[in-house]
Amino acid sequence: AEAAGYHKLRHETAQFEKKLMAEITRPKRVLYFLLPGKLKPPAALGSLPTTLSASCAIGNIVDTLLLCSLGSSENGSRPKPCPPPPGEKCEMHVVPVQLPLISSLSKLRISVPSDLRPLEAR
Numbered sequence: 001a002e003a004a005g006y007h008k009l010r011h012e013t014a015q016f017e018k019k020l021m022a023e024i025t026r027p028k029r030v031l032y033f034l035l036p037g038k039l040k041p042p043a044a045l046g047s048l049p050t051t052l053s054a055s056c057a058i059g060n061i062v063d064t065l066l067l068c069s070l071g072s073s074e075n076g077s078r079p080k081p082c083p084p085p086p087g088e089k090c091e092m093h094v095v096p097v098q099l100p101l102i103s104s105l106s107k108l109r110i111s112v113p114s115d116l117r118p119l120e121a122r
Contacts, residue, residue: 021104025100025102025105027060060099060100061096061097062096062097062099062102063094063096063097064097064102065092065094065112067083068081068082068083068091069083069088069090070084070088070089081095091119091122
C-alpha cells in the first residue's frame with residue numbers, strides 16, 4: 001500500500017512539473033528570457049521589435065548551443081547532432097530546438113559572440 005501511494009505521489013509530482021514547465025515556456029512569457037543581452041526589466045509585448053513579435057506567432061523554435069559528437073554536423077552526412085558518450089571529444093553546434101522540448105532554463109546568462117559559425121566562437 002505504501003509503494004502504491006509513493007508511486008501515485010511521484011506520478012502527480014511529475015504531472016505538476018510538466019504543467020509548470022509548459023507554463024514557464026509559453027512563448028509570450030519565455031521570450032524575454034531567451035533574448036541575448038537583455039539588461040532591463042521586460043517591457044510590454046507590444047514594444048518588442050516587429051521581427052520578434054512575428055517570429056513568436058510563426059513558430060516556437062529556439063537556437064541552442066549543444067555539446068555534440070565530433071561527427072555531428074548541422075548540414076553534414078548525419079541527419080541530426082548526437083550527444084557525445086562520456087569521455088569522448090566533442091564540439092558545440094548551433095541546433096534549432098522546438099520550445100516545448102526545453103526542460104529547464106538557467107538563471108545564468110553568458111555573453112556569446114554575435115557570429116557562432118566559426119568553431120572557435122562556439
